[in-house]
């Protein structure tokens with residue numbers, strides 16, 4: 001499944017960001033802790049090499065803890081400071097401003113301009129609301145909520161530039177697009193939810209079979225992803241006229257429960 005998406009507002013934001021970059025001291029790149037590798041495929045990565053960077057692994061409350069620890073040491077090994085954060089509760093952000101200042105050798109009173117970037121729906125705007133302690137940036141659980149770029153003033157001399165989620169115009173590896181679709185970083189109407197859900201189940205049956213069985217109360221021994229989808233559909237009463245399984249309905253339901261962390265804490269790629 002090769003899912004592509006690069007609407008006009010992303011191209012425009014990318015052009016604007018190039019201009020703003022010279023006014024920025026620090027880049028905060030937000031990656032989704034469930035797919036840190038795939039969420040690195042923001043089209044901004046090449047642009048932001050020139051500035052000091054801090055990586056946030058967001059939604060770590062939804063990710064596998066051991067896998068997140070491995071990712072944190074991976075980033076340490078490549079010389080980047082990374083923090084695992086739950087942007088809803090603020091956990092992991094406690095020392096953000098002192099870490100940012102020490103990274104830049106700045107005194108407490110000096111101003112820092114922070115560019116916040118990442119693929120859609122990873123929590124950029126929620127991060128800004130948390131660190132500025134205001135609810136000014138629009139936050140919603142769908143991709144492409146932020147369409148323009150705007151500054152927000154925080155405490156301790158920090159200012160934050162909120163940006164729209166930006167993707168690569170083309171994914172070299174279709175699996176990257178697929179993973180971004182699993183986590184809700186790509187618009188749902190751009191793919192077939194049944195095929196996407198079958199791909200997700202294929203992966204989950206390898207690494208998280210027990211959790212899927214427990215969540216949906218089904219036996220998935222020797223079961224393919226297609227069969228699993230039907231079993232779960234029957235169990236959840238997703239039936240249409242004539243007793244057939246409503247594949248669309250059950251696929252959307254599984255994707256929704258995966259995204260909300262209801263199956264279990266899941267990480268889909270290892271460092």
Ligand SMILES: Nc1nc2c(ncn2[C@@H]2O[C@H](COP(=O)(O)OP(=O)(O)OP(=O)(O)O)[C@@H](O)[C@H]2O)c(=O)[nH]1
Nearest residue numbers: 059087121122123124125126140141144145146165
């Ligand atoms: N559980 C959990 N949810 C989070 C976390 N961070 C963000 N969210 C949720 O993810 C959704 C997207 O958050 P936003 O801040 O709008 O994401 P964004 O990166 O600004 O998205 P775009 O502007 O569309 O690119 C919202 O429903 C947030 O509540 C987190 O650490 N944990």
Ligand SMILES: [Mg+2]
Nearest residue numbers: 124125145146
């Ligand atoms: Mg946003």
